[in-house]
Amino acid sequence: MFNRDTWGEIFLSIKKNKLRTFLAGFTVALGILIFVTLVGLTNGLRNTFEEFFNDDATNTFFLFPGRTSLPYKGYKSNRIIEFDNSDLADIEKNFAMFLEYVTPRISRSALTKYKEESNNYNTRAVAPGHQFNEKTIMMKGRYLNERDIEDKTKYAVIGRLVEQDLFGNKNALDKYIDIGGSVFKVIGVFQDDGGDNEERYIYIPYTTRQLIEKNTDEVDQIILGFKPEIGYAGAMAFQASLDKFLRDKKYISPEDPNGLFIRNVADQLKQNQQFANVLAIIASIFALGTLIAGIIGISNIMVFVIKERTKEIGIRKAMGATPKAVIGSILLESVFITTIFGYLGMLVGLAVLNSIGIKLEDYFIKNPYINTTVAVIATVFLILFGALAGYIPARRAAKIKPIVALRDE
Structure with a gap:
């Protein structure tokens, strides 16, 4: 396999037949490139689904009166x-x-002021369990607790961007803000992976909101988390x-x-995951089809290559080369070409996926990727079939008698 003369013949053959080598290699590289890209885009679609539904808890019911x-x-x-x-x-x-928790949600919009700064923000009057529903991440201070609900305290937990808008670079903790004409003390600042809109909410105790609104006991909606x-x-x-x-x-x-609406996030999540899985299966079928097309392409090219080299094979046999040596040389050349171009196609595909990043977010594809092991296995798979594609016609050609091969035109 590592015979210097054999490799010399291979490189000489490649040098003399650049177009033939390019066509064979390009077929392999294109097959792997398309395979890697399709699988990566499918995973990017999965990322979008997972990010959308994992921002909030999925073991959740939303109850709406109608x-x-x-x-x-x-x-x-x-x-x-x-x-x-x-x-x-x-x-x-x-x-x-x-149950894990139950929380009401009373949503209002209010002009919120701090000294000379003001803006309109959506407030949510909630119970402590709401933190688990939204997966709220506390940056400073604390979230609302049961004592706040019982005492109907005028405490507020504000989003990161609310603090940025009203306080600039200053710390908002323990400061007092005016929310719709009522003064609240800021006890916490939160962030949320859901994006900027989620970080412009203000949370207050739902009992405090009910007290402000003439001591009512009504709530807009109920959110509950069930045990996973x-x-x-x-x-x-x-x-x-x-x-x-x-x-x-x-x-x-x-x-x-x-009269009554219940949105089961777990059911919705399962339905969307099933939809994403169907799309993944379809994309995988196309990716596999591309791989098969690459195998067929390299097979056709190798048949043509062996046919073209029939006379050369006859000369080598006439000079004493054994069928095994002839087949080994052609097979090694086939494997060498498919390996080089196969991994080149794989690397280009990976580079394409890395360059996409979040550029296709508008098309619900975010951070597409492919497991490196999958990409390598697909490449090896194509290389093996490329070798097989070279072996079958080479074996057939090696059986031809030298005199017949030399007459081939």
Whole structure:
């Protein structure tokens, strides 16, 4: 294999037949390049799905009140459904075995001021469990706690960009801000991987918001986190039980699609993951097809190459070369060309993926990548088939008698 004369013949053959070598190598390189790129873009699509759904907790239900569209148990249709604090208590009492936390959410927009600086921000009146739902990361201070809820404190946890807008480079902790005419003390500053919009929220105790709004006990929506160990099937059963419980309590018909809405993030996540998996399978089929096309291409070229070298093979056999030596030389040349161009195609494909980064985010593809092991295996796979493609016609040509080979035109 490492015979100097053999390698000399190989390089001489390559030098004399540059176009033939280029076509053979280009077919291999293009096949690997397309394979790597397709698999990488598919993984980029997966990244987008995972980032979108992993910003918030996935073991979560969002409960929204609606307006009834059917009469039920003496109640007319078109009735507005409202949630209140008793609903929070009842859910905690009746479904404690499934729950990690329950939090209301009351959303308002308010002009917020600090000295000469002011801006409009969305406020969310919540309970401590909301931190787990949003995966809020505390940078300074603390989040709201149960004592804040019980005492109806005028404490606020502000986003990183709220602090930046109102306080500049100063520390916002323990400062007082005016939120819609009420003064709140800043007890914490948070950041959120969800992006800039998420970092322009202000969180306050929901009981404080209810106190400000004439001591009401109404809430806009309810968010609850269920225990992950109950699994997907358990989450779906829990959703059905919760839906029935609230419909019975609020006198909403089981057939009414508009009186109550429950968004199961786990169910939505599974559906989107299934969609992403289908796209991945389709892309993988195309990638595999590209690889097969590359194998067919190199096979066709090798058949042509062996046919072109029939006379050369005849001369070598007439000079005493054994069929094994002839086949070995041609096979080594085939493997050498496919290896060089195969890994070149792989490296170019990896470079293309690295250069994309976040440039295709608008097309839901972020940070595309391919596992290096997968890329190497695909390249080796193509090299092996390239060798096989060279072996079969070389073996056939090596069996030809020298006199017949020398007559070949």
